[in-house]
Amino acid sequence: MSNDKVRILVVEDEPAIAELVSYTLREAGWLPVIVSNSQDAWDEIQARMPQLILLDWMLPDQSGLRLLSRLRADRQFAALPVIMLTAKSMEEDKIAGLNNGADDYVTKPFSPRELTARINALLRRKLPEHGQATLTAGPVSLDPVSFEVSLHGARIEIGHAEFKLLKFFLAHQDRVFSRDQLLDKVWGDHVAIEERTVDVHVLRLRKALKEADNLIKTVRSVGYMLSEK
Ligand code: CA
Numbered sequence: 001m002s003n004d005k006v007r008i009l010v011v012e013d014e015p016a017i018a019e020l021v022s023y024t025l026r027e028a029g030w031l032p033v034i035v036s037n038s039q040d041a042w043d044e045i046q047a048r049m050p051q052l053i054l055l056d057w058m059l060p061d062q063s064g065l066r067l068l069s070r071l072r073a074d075r076q077f078a079a080l081p082v083i084m085l086t087a088k089s090m091e092e093d094k095i096a097g098l099n100n101g102a103d104d105y106v107t108k109p110f111s112p113r114e115l116t117a118r119i120n121a122l123l124r125r126k127l128p129e130h131g132q133a134t135l136t137a138g139p140v141s142l143d144p145v146s147f148e149v150s151l152h153g154a155r156i157e158i159g160h161a162e163f164k165l166l167k168f169f170l171a172h173q174d175r176v177f178s179r180d181q182l183l184d185k186v187w188g189d190h191v192a193i194e195e196r197t198v199d200v201h202v203l204r205l206r207k208a209l210k211e212a213d214n215l216i217k218t219v220r221s222v223g224y225m226l227s228e229k
Contacts, residue, residue, distance in 0.1 A: 005031035006123065006130045009050035011041040011067070012085065013060050017108065021054060021085075024112035028119070029132065029145055038062035042070070045077060051130055052119060055102075057086035057093070065100055072101035081126045083118060085110075128171035129185075135170035138228050140212050142170055151212055161187075162205040169216065169226035178223040198224075 008025055012018040013036040025032040033050065035041045038061050044050075053071075055064040064084060071077040084102040086093065094105055103122050106115055124131040135142045139152045144167060149158045158166070168186045177185070179195040187193060202224055206213035217225050 005029065006052065006127075007031045007033060007048070007050040008119070009041060009044055009053045010034045011036075011038070011053065011059065011064065012056045013037060013058075014056075017056075017085075020112070021115065024115055025119075027112075028116045030119070036060070038064070038067045041067060045071070045080075049077070049080070051127060052081040052083070052123065054083050054085050054106075054115075054119075057084060057097070065097065068097070068100050068102060079126070081122050083122060129168045131171075135167065137170055137173060137215055137226060138212055140166075140170075140209060140215060142167055149208075151210060156208060156210070158208045159201075159204060161201045162208055165201050165205055166209075166226075169224075172226075174225065174227045174229070176219045176222050176225040182223065 008030050010018060010021050010025070010032050012021060012034065018034050018036070022032040022034055033044060035044055036059075038059050041053075041055075045053075055068060057064045059067075064086070068082060068084070071080060071082065078101075081103050082101065083104045083106055084097045085106050085108060086097075087108045097105055103126070104118055106118055120132060124133065130144075132145050135144070140149065142149045142163075147163065149156050149163065149166065164186050165182070168182070179198040182198050183193065183195065202216060202218075206216050209215060215226050215228065217227055219225055
């Protein structure tokens with residue numbers, strides 16, 4: 001299921017650090033993409049938007065801060081989660097980074113554990129469906145790391161698309177989503193599938209959830225939601 005891994009763009013020009021970060025991310029179950037300068041970072045972001053960026057401050061072509069400002073000024077990328085990586089520990093630099101739209105800040109040298117914790121915290125905050133915490137509603141629980149779904153503690157069989165759909169619903173409970181929004185959020189806007197396909201997967205998801213099928217509500221002429229109520 002490598003396509004479902006959270007893609008993290010690492011913009012870092014020091015090979016040893018890039019390697020350590022890459023190893024740390026892979027160990028945590030994420031998919032690192034490494035680039036070593038601002039231009040390559042910008043090209044990569046345009047080609048395939050990552051879920052999160054780890055951005056070094058001092059880069060050979062342009063500062064990480066400049067790239068950050070450029071991202072934040074672009075509507076498409078304004079909300080991308082960004083953690084600045086830097087050797088600078090001066091208070092004013094920290095403030096400059098945060099003022100320019102960094103979501104968090106990790107000072108080198110950092111431990112792999114600290115980095116993983118910061119990424120997890122940011123993903124939980126900004127993209128709850130990409131976190132690693134177990135998601136639950138009523139008798140249903142979903143483990144994003146092992147890709148297992150259980151009902152009353154017993155593992156159930158669930159298809160790939162239904163798993164993604166359930167994960168998204170669990171991360172955004174009590175909110176109604178249109179078919180179009182679900183296509184966009186769950187399948188990605190580059191995928192050409194029809195809105196009716198969403199209905200098919202919702203049907204299959206309900207079937208997989210057995211007696212907990214009533215968690216998935218149809219909201220007439222709007223779409224679907226997951227709610228325990
Ligand atoms: Ca650097």
